[in-house]
Amino acid sequence: MTDLPDPQHSLLAHPGVARVRAALAAAGVPGQVVVLDDTARTAAQAAAALGVEVAQIANSLVFAAEAGPGDEPEPLLVLTSGGHRVDTAKVATDLGLHRLGRADADFVRERTGFAIGAVAPVGHTAPLRTLVDEALAAYPVVWAAAGHPHAVFPTTFAELVAMSGGMPVQVA
DSSP states (O other): EEEEEOOGGGGGGOOOHHHHHHHHHTTOOOOOEEEEESOOOOOOHHHHHSSSSSSEEEEEEEEEEHHHHHOOEEEEEEEEEEOOOOOHHHHHHHTTTEEEOOHHHHHHHHHHHOTTOOEEEEEESSOEEEEEEEGGGSOOOOOEEEESTTTEEEOOOOHHHHTTTTTOOOOO
């Protein structure tokens, strides 16, 4: 694990990491991007690399949300605790959606600018409607992806809500 104050670190040049770092700075979030030795494409991998509970990982999951039958799907970002799965039927009902399904890799990259496994809560190429899992509030520090499978950053529930513009909800 490597902190990233060194501007020579090659991962800083990655466009996704640069967007995340810029978004964190703009939001006044003090956490620094950390480079992991191994990839952290899943909550379990990230937790193992960081030595924290899986539930402390803020998974950034992109769903395809359809308001009505035949409507063009819009992206919905759900920042959920790695300790459980999103109940898509519950979230769809709570939001009054016709359908909520997992987005494919092309949809995710096209709508966020990130590949699956590296989607961050901020730094997207366009604004996203965002939900933040209230279960993350149980931890003083949570960890989120920073735009690359080897990059994460520490934050808090309150910071996640504020910087993402997300709505705190129960998603499981």
